[in-house]
Amino acid sequence: MTSAPRLWNLVAELTYRCPLRCPYCSNPLALRDFPEQLTAADWGRVFGEAAALGAVHVGLTGGEPTTRRDLGEIVSKAAEAGLYTHLVTAGLPIDEAGLAALATAGLRSVQLSVQDAEAGASDEIAGTACFERKLGFARAVRARGLPLTLNVVLHRRNLARTRELIELARALDADRLELANTQYQGWALANRAALLPAREQLEAAAQVVAEERALSPRPEILFVLPDYFRERPKPCMGGWGRTHLVVTPDGRALPCHGAAALPLEFWNVREQSLAACWGEAPGMNAYRGDAFMPEPCRSCPEKARDFGGCRCQAYALTGDAAATDPACALAPSHGLIAAARGEPRSEDWRYRAP
Amino acid sequence: MSTAELETRLRQILDERYHHRHPFNVRLHGGTCTPAEVQRWIRNRYYYQTRIPLKDGLILTKSEDREFRRGWIRRIHDHDGDDARTGGLELWLRLAEAAGLERAEVASLRNVLPGVRRACDAYVEFVASHDLLAGVASSLTELSAGPFLGERAEAFRKHYGWIEEAGLEYFLSRTRQAPRDAQEGLAFVLAHAQAPEDRARCAAALTRKCEILWALLDGVEWGGRIPRLAPAVLLRPEGEDTLAVLPERAVRVSANGREILAACDGVREVEAVAGAIRAEHPGDERVERDVYEFIERMQSLGVLELS
Numbered sequence: 085m086t087s088a089p090r091l092w093n094l095v096a097e098l099t100y101r102c103p104l105r106c107p108y109c110s111n112p113l114a115l116r117d118f119p120e121q122l123t124a125a126d127w128g129r130v131f132g133e134a135a136a137l138g139a140v141h142v143g144l145t146g147g148e149p150t151t152r153r154d155l156g157e158i159v160s161k162a163a164e165a166g167l168y169t170h171l172v173t174a175g176l177p178i179d180e181a182g183l184a185a186l187a188t189a190g191l192r193s194v195q196l197s198v199q200d201a202e203a204g205a206s207d208e209i210a211g212t213a214c215f216e217r218k219l220g221f222a223r224a225v226r227a228r229g230l231p232l233t234l235n236v237v238l239h240r241r242n243l244a245r246t247r248e249l250i251e252l253a254r255a256l257d258a259d260r261l262e263l264a265n266t267q268y269q270g271w272a273l274a275n276r277a278a279l280l281p282a283r284e285q286l287e288a289a290a291q292v293v294a295e296e297r298a299l300s301p302r303p304e305i306l307f308v309l310p311d312y313f314r315e316r317p318k319p320c321m322g323g324w325g326r327t328h329l330v331v332t333p334d335g336r337a338l339p340c341h342g343a344a345a346l347p348l349e350f351w352n353v354r355e356q357s358l359a360a361c362w363g364e365a366p367g368m369n370a371y372r373g374d375a376f377m378p379e380p381c382r383s384c385p386e387k388a389r390d391f392g393g394c395r396c397q398a399y400a401l402t403g404d405a406a407a408t409d410p411a412c413a414l415a416p417s418h419g420l421i422a423a424a425r426g427e428p429r430s431e432d433w434r435y436r437a438p
Numbered sequence: 439m440s441t442a443e444l445e446t447r448l449r450q451i452l453d454e455r456y457h458h459r460h461p462f463n464v465r466l467h468g469g470t471c472t473p474a475e476v477q478r479w480i481r482n483r484y485y486y487q488t489r490i491p492l493k494d495g496l497i498l499t500k501s502e503d504r505e506f507r508r509g510w511i512r513r514i515h516d517h518d519g520d521d522a523r524t525g526g527l528e529l530w531l532r533l534a535e536a537a538g539l540e541r542a543e544v545a546s547l548r549n550v551l552p553g554v555r556r557a558c559d560a561y562v563e564f565v566a567s568h569d570l571l572a573g574v575a576s577s578l579t580e581l582s583a584g585p586f587l588g589e590r591a592e593a594f595r596k597h598y599g600w601i602e603e604a605g606l607e608y609f610l611s612r613t614r615q616a617p618r619d620a621q622e623g624l625a626f627v628l629a630h631a632q633a634p635e636d637r638a639r640c641a642a643a644l645t646r647k648c649e650i651l652w653a654l655l656d657g658v659e660w661g662g663r664i665p666r667l668a669p670a671v672l673l674r675p676e677g678e679d680t681l682a683v684l685p686e687r688a689v690r691v692s693a694n695g696r697e698i699l700a701a702c703d704g705v706r707e708v709e710a711v712a713g714a715i716r717a718e719h720p721g722d723e724r725v726e727r728d729v730y731e732f733i734e735r736m737q738s739l740g741v742l743e744l745s
Contacts, residue, residue, distance in 0.1 A: 092688065140674070140681060140683050140688050141683070141686070141688070166674060168672050168683045168684075168685075168688075170685055170686070192670065192672065192685070193670060193684075193685035195685075229669060230670075231670040231684070231685045233685060233686070259670075259685070259740075260685070260686070304740075
């Protein structure tokens with residue numbers, strides 16, 4: 085149906101520590117179950133093995149990766165392995181001197197999160213005062229000539245400021261702006277009533293994006309209507325175990341950051357080679373290709389585009405990870421999504437906590 | 439909108455959007471274009487000249503009126519020539535020769551830049567896909583062409599004396615033909631655009647044509663820009679190919695593409711890159727076109743930056 089699995093992108097979750105407390109955090113709910121156990125030397129070995137498997141990109145992420153004191157060493161090991169080093173950060177606790185050290189170590193590009201277009205709202209979502217500091221960090225990234233992606237998770241509290249977010253990205257000279265609609269898993273699923281927007285909000289935001297794209301090619305804007313409102317599932321991770329591999333702070337190798345919650349056997353890079361973790365672990369092979377698919381997915385021509393959607397979402401909402409993603413209007417369980425769209429909304433959320 | 443208001447509206451569109459305001463034309467007439475830029479414009483604009491008789495042939499097929507066709511077919515003779523007269527296409531090739539270009543190279547169209555090609559093809563496509571009234575309305579840029587071409591001939595004499603006077607015959611012949619064509623076209627549009635929606639369609643057709651002429655000059659300017667590998671790009675081997683790696687993206691490039699990327703050295707202009715690749719592949723008809731399309735694609739993917 086599609087090309088054979090090829091590891092293109094290694095997602096290195098260096099730690100789950102984070103100074104922010106965003107209520108839609110994609111990290112596991114049980115953060116304490118994932119102690120930070122991989123040393124810089126371990127990561128160096130993982131990077132070399134990933135490059136040998138064909139990986140091109142490494143995303144250095146978390147949690148907040150710049151809470152690690154040995155980040156410079158980790159970056160230089162990734163660069164030595166020939167990987168394209170991409171830092172995914174909240175912009176703190178790192179400072180300009182820290183950025184300079186990472187650039188010297190071989191850092192090639194930066195993705196910075198902001199939570200909204202102005203300090204008050206952004207800091208309220210982050211659960212800590214950090215907006216001004218993020219702007220300073222963004223300017224430092226561009227001053228060094230590094231490519232900058234600005235990432236904003238969208239939800240009902242900030243969708244109305246889509247235009248201001250685009251203007252902010254432009255003012256910061258960002259190359260790309262990811263307007264990432266909240267994925268309702270982990271903390272975001274727990275806070276869904278406070279985050280899930282109304283359809284009209286999304287349509288207005290889509291219109292703004294179209295207008296701003298016509299105005300200027302910069303920044304490149306990524307905006308996709310969320311699966312809750314599209315009647316079709318998202319092509320999650322480009323397919324299970326097809327192009328991406330996530331390694332958690334304790335060394336588990338997963339097809340995506342949410343898969344640890346599934347009742348599957350994944351392997352650990354401290355015990356197995358990365359090639360074995362990627363190619364042979366039962367969990368990695370559980371949903372590769374289309375053999376696992378029930379109808380209506382198995383005979384659906386769209387499976388080549390959406391790979392059957394998101395296994396974690398299927399598990400979280402139906403209890404069966406092999407089920408058709410409820411986001412699809414053709415799924416027997418689609419009523420769960422339709423019901424969520426109509427649920428009463430809430431003003432209260434629960435911040436991420438360790 | 440009355441008939442008089444329609445004419446006012448059409449002239450207003452031309453005043454605001456005709457390519458006399460395009461920065462390239464402003465420089466061309468102001469005398470600050472380099473010889474290479476003047477040559478680039480002549481070489482590329484020839485593609486537009488070749489599309490005009492095709493466009494006029496399409497317009498002919500849309501009319502059931504013998505008198506209309508007798509009048510309009512003259513435009514094709516004006517460009518292609520006949521037993522008595524030298525046509526506009528031949529005069530343009532003489533302009534090219536007078537400007538130091540090779541006739542055969544210009545006539546081959548192989549060096550036409552992609553933005554220019556798209557703009558000119560869009561004009562033919564517009565006429566093909568619209569009715570007679572919109573097609574004729576789109577030709578009304580000729581209302582501005584007469585005076586504009588007189589000004590152009592003067593500018594060439596004054597600023598680009600290295601082009602021989604004999605080469606300017608095209609402009610002089612069009613200063614005679616364009617006003618006549620324009621008056622006929624305008625009379626047709628004013629007579630046939632009676633319903634308000636038809637008048638709006640005529641204004642839209644002329645606006646679209648102005649956009650096309652504008653895009654043509656953008657396309658000409660692109661040929662003088664200087665491509666270089668974007669600083670964010672990491673090149674690495676991938677089997678016999680090369681991967682151009684960027685944040686969140688990797689672009690597979692063949693050995694031919696790699697050769698073009700290597701020629702994009704941050705010094706050469708787009709056209710000079712094509713010239714360098716042409717020198718390595720003298721027998722290949724499509725070299726320039728392939729190079730231009732590749733550079734455009736790499737620009738859109740962020741692999742190349744053009745300054």
